Amino acid sequence: MGLYLTVLTTALSLILLFPPQAPAGQTGCLACHKVHYAERGGCPACHRGNDRTGRKRVAHDGLIPGRFAWFTIKGSQPVARGKRLLDLYACRRCHTAAGHGNRLAMNLDNLSQTRRPAEIALAIEKPAQCMPDFHLAESEIIDLVNAIQTGEKAREAKSMEMPFVVHFANERKLNENIFEERCGGCHRMLSEEYGVLGRGETGPNLSGLLTSFYPETFREWERWSVKKLQKWLENPRALRQNARMPPISIKSDEFGRLADILRATP
Numbered sequence: 001m002g003l004y005l006t007v008l009t010t011a012l013s014l015i016l017l018f019p020p021q022a023p024a025g026q027t028g029c030l031a032c033h034k035v036h037y038a039e040r041g042g043c044p045a046c047h048r049g050n051d052r053t054g055r056k057r058v059a060h061d062g063l064i065p066g067r068f069a070w071f072t073i074k075g076s077q078p079v080a081r082g083k084r085l086l087d088l089y090a091c092r093r094c095h096t097a098a099g100h101g102n103r104l105a106m107n108l109d110n111l112s113q114t115r116r117p118a119e120i121a122l123a124i125e126k127p128a129q130c131m132p133d134f135h136l137a138e139s140e141i142i143d144l145v146n147a148i149q150t151g152e153k154a155r156e157a158k159s160m161e162m163p164f165v166v167h168f169a170n171e172r173k174l175n176e177n178i179f180e181e182r183c184g185g186c187h188r189m190l191s192e193e194y195g196v197l198g199r200g201e202t203g204p205n206l207s208g209l210l211t212s213f214y215p216e217t218f219r220e221w222e223r224w225s226v227k228k229l230q231k232w233l234e235n236p237r238a239l240r241q242n243a244r245m246p247p248i249s250i251k252s253d254e255f256g257r258l259a260d261i262l263r264a265t266p
Helices: 002-017 077-088 108-114 117-125 138-150 152-156 171-175 178-182 226-234 252-262
Strands: 188-191 195-198
Touching (some): 226 252
Antiparallel strands (some): 188 195
């Protein structure tokens, strides 16, 4: 009996150390899946996972599904479409992507280290606090996730990046804030000093307004600036006939504090 147990234990140990392999000339993946993009040199090059085992659970650990693996193919159309979406929806007004953008929220180039593609897709579909809901179609979300994952290469060039700072709300400080007092009823934004500000949903999200990453919406194809913002507050309808926003009377010192809050550091 003792000899039997010794032999059984030894056999199990060998199985764990040397898991079953696929037939000669095939990887473990190809035992179940057809070959595609053979020039990539193996399934993990695109999908990660483990191709040296015949055990499905082990092989699929950390696996990237095909719809989210286009970022590994140079010149792929999903990545190209996703990059256009990054610009169209001005994701860089809050995030850094492919090494460029404001540092108001999570650096998207670091996401793949801690989040699987499906988790990134869910975060876009169901936005976090203060993140605009872009109402993207599933295909658009998949393209955007692929584009985000291409930014991982740019992250390596910024190894000296400062740590990301998380702000916790201080109710008293927020109530004394000029943005909360004059803008927060209609607008929301992420700020460097206070974190999330505002509670309004009727006006646009103003995160990164005075930066080069905010959409060119002052007038047609014009970026916002401190002078343009001041002019807008004086009389929005003089600049845009159908503007819903009324004129805002604001003192010069108050405007200075508001402009400081609206600025962001790239």
